Amino acid sequence: VRLLPDRPLGDGVIVLRPWRVEDAAWYAATAAGDGEIQRWTSEPADLDASAVAGAIERMHASGAHAGLAIADAATGALLGNAGLSRDAGDPLLGHVSYWLADHARGGGVATRAVRLLAGWAWQCGMRRVELYTHPDNVASQRVAERAGFRRDRIARRVVRGQPWDAVFYAVDCPTSIRCPSGSRM
Numbered sequence: 001v002r003l004l005p006d007r008p009l010g011d012g013v014i015v016l017r018p019w020r021v022e023d024a025a026w027y028a029a030t031a032a033g034d035g036e037i038q039r040w041t042s043e044p045a046d047l048d049a050s051a052v053a054g055a056i057e058r059m060h061a062s063g064a065h066a067g068l069a070i071a072d073a074a075t076g077a078l079l080g081n082a083g084l085s086r087d088a089g090d091p092l093l094g095h096v097s098y099w100l101a102d103h104a105r106g107g108g109v110a111t112r113a114v115r116l117l118a119g120w121a122w123q124c125g126m127r128r129v130e131l132y133t134h135p136d137n138v139a140s141q142r143v144a145e146r147a148g149f150r151r152d153r154i155a156r157r158v159v160r161g162q163p164w165d166a167v168f169y170a171v172d173c174p175t176s177i178r179c180p181s182g183s184r185m
């Protein structure tokens with residue numbers, strides 16, 4: 001049931017580890033203060049550290065959502081945010097989301113993070129992972145494609161009050177790693 005990993009997920013270049021309450025000020029300042037994150041994600045413009053800290057505490061208590069800091073594997077420096085949640089109606093379906101701080105963009109970090117998240121989803125018993133982007137968010141669509149997702153459909157989403165013709169990407173669990181018992185479900 002818990003999606004929050006007990007140990008960091010890593011690939012030698014980055015690690016994904018659960019957000020901690022002491023990261024809340026960094027998260028709030030980055031998410032609310034960056035024009036690209038405000039343009040392309042659902043992060044509220046008035047996000048503050050106490051709201052983030054509360055969300056992190058609730059996440060640790062329930063474990064039902066994996067809200068993970070993307071950090072440099074060598075230094076631990078914070079680079080961005082990566083999230084995995086289970087679909088409310090379909091336990092085999094996961095949803096991922098991500099953003100990077102401005103200084104961390106352009107180096108393939110988001111692609112690494114999305115690959116790690118998908119691998120974690122398979123370990124958690126999911127069979128398909130989806131993400132969606134604004135139709136004009138070309139960088140994010142490239143990330144999805146480089147991480148092995150395929151363009152699936154266009155569907156209306158309302159993000160912070162704005163209607164989007166959101167572009168959905170999907171990837172299926174490779175048959176080679178499917179576990180018949182769906183171990184962590």
Ligand SMILES: CC(C)(COP(=O)(O)OP(=O)(O)OC[C@H]1O[C@@H](n2cnc3c(N)ncnc32)[C@H](O)[C@@H]1OP(=O)(O)O)[C@@H](O)C(=O)NCCC(=O)NCCS
Pocket residue numbers: 036037040041098099100101104105106107108109110111132133134137138139140142143146
């Ligand atoms: C989207 C985001 C996570 C991508 O981060 P990244 O790992 O640094 O990705 P890159 O900068 O390497 O770009 C990925 C690809 O998009 C291309 N790209 C980047 N910016 C672009 C732009 N403005 N227009 C067109 N292509 C662009 C890059 O050339 C690269 O293409 P390549 O695979 O052919 O080399 C990052 O830009 C970000 O945090 N943006 C704000 C938040 C956001 O959009 N989150 C995703 C919401 S769905």
